Amino acid sequence: MFVYNDYREKPTGEYLKMHRWDTNFIMILVLNVIFIIILFKIIDFADRKIKNQIKLSESNSPLLRFMPVVMKLVKAVLIFLALTGFLQSQGYSVSSILTGFGIGGIAVGMAAKDALANFFGSFEILSDHVYKIGDYVKVNDVEGWVEDITIRSTKIRDLDNFLINVPNNLAANAIITNVSRAKKRFLNITFGVTYSTDNEKLKLAQQILRDTAIEHKEINNEFTIAIHNLGDSSINIRFRGYVKSGSYDKFLRVRGEFYQTVIEKFRAANIDFAFPSRSIYIESDNTKIEN
Numbered sequence: 646m647f648v649y650n651d652y653r654e655k656p657t658g659e660y661l662k663m664h665r666w667d668t669n670f671i672m673i674l675v676l677n678v679i680f681i682i683i684l685f686k687i688i689d690f691a692d693r694k695i696k697n698q699i700k701l702s703e704s705n706s707p708l709l710r711f712m713p714v715v716m717k718l719v720k721a722v723l724i725f726l727a728l729t730g731f732l733q734s735q736g737y738s739v740s741s742i743l744t745g746f747g748i749g750g751i752a753v754g755m756a757a758k759d760a761l762a763n764f765f766g767s768f769e770i771l772s773d774h775v776y777k778i779g780d781y782v783k784v785n786d787v788e789g790w791v792e793d794i795t796i797r798s799t800k801i802r803d804l805d806n807f808l809i810n811v812p813n814n815l816a817a818n819a820i821i822t823n824v825s826r827a828k829k830r831f832l833n834i835t836f837g838v839t840y841s842t843d844n845e846k847l848k849l850a851q852q853i854l855r856d857t858a859i860e861h862k863e864i865n866n867e868f869t870i871a872i873h874n875l876g877d878s879s880i881n882i883r884f885r886g887y888v889k890s891g892s893y894d895k896f897l898r899v900r901g902e903f904y905q906t907v908i909e910k911f912r913a914a915n916i917d918f919a920f921p922s923r924s925i926y927i928e929s930d931n932t933k934i935e936n
Contacts, residue, residue, distance in 0.1 A: 677727050684723055692716050769817045770794065776823050781893065783822040784811055827891030829865065832900060836907065837879030837919040846916050847872070847880065853910045854884050861906075863889050863899045879919030 771794065776782045780791050782801065789803035798810040838850055851870050858864045868886030875881070888899045911918065
C-alpha cells in the first residue's frame with residue numbers, strides 16, 4: 646500500500662512580486678491599447694468631418710490628398726508617445742531611445758530637407774487658399790493657369806502652353822498674384838485727338854466717352870473722364886474706370902467693345918484721332934548787306 650503526501654509548495658515573495666508585475670504589465674498594456682483605439686476613432690471622426698467641410702467649399706480640392714498623410718502622421722506620433730510612456734511606466738529608460746530618434750531625425754531631416762519644405766509649403770498654400778486648380782496666377786516670373794497641386798510642386802500651364810513645375814517651398818515664399826480672384830478689372834484708356842479739334846468737339850468727345858461707358862452693362866458707373874495732357878501731336882483724353890467682372894477674357898471683350906463704339910461715334914462726329922506727326926516751319930530771313 647502506497648501513501649502519497651499532498652505536498653504543495655507555498656508561493657514565495659519573489660513569485661508573488663513577479664505575478665503582480667505581470668498583472669500590472671498586462672493591465673497597463675490593455676489600457677494603452679484601448680486608449681489608442683479611442684484616440685484613433687476620434688481622429689477618424691475628425692478626419693471625416695474635415696473632409697466633408699472641404700468638399701462643401703471645393704469638391705475637388707487638392708487638400709483632400711493631404712488629409713490621409715496628415716492623419717497617418719498624427720497616428721504615428723500618438724503611437725510613439727504611447728509606447729514611450731508605457732516603457733517609462735515599466736521602469737525602462739527611454740532617454741536613449743529619444744536620443745536615437747533625435748539623431749536619426751536630424752539625419753533624415755537633412756537628407757529630406759527639400760521634400761519636407763515642399764510638403765509644408767504645399768500645406769501652407771492650400772490651407773491659406775492662395776490659389777486653387779483653374780486659377781490664373783503669377784508666381785514670380787511664371788504666369789499661367791494652375792493645372793495641379795501635388796505634395797511636391799504646383800503645375801502651371803503658361804500662355805505658350807508649356808507646363809511648368811514650381812516647387813511648393815518656392816511658391817510658398819514667393820509673391821503670388823491670383824488674377825482669377827480679381828472682383829473687377831481696371832480700364833485705363835487714352836484717346837488722342839488732333840490739335841485742330843475745336844472746343845465744342847473736345848467737349849463732345851468727352852461726352853461720347855461718358856455715354857458709351859454708361860450704356861455698356863459691363864462697365865462700372867463710377868469712372869473718370871478728363872483731358873489728361875498735351876502730347877507731342879495730340880490732345881489726350883483719358884478714361885479711367887472698371888469692368889465689373891474679374892475675368893480676363895471678359896475684360897478683353899469689354900475693352901474691345903468700348904474701343905469699337907468710341908471709334909464709330911468719333912468718326913460719325915468728325916472727331917479726328919491724332920497720329921504721330923511733326924510740323925516743320927521754314928522761316929525766311931531777308932538780310933541786308935551794307936557796303
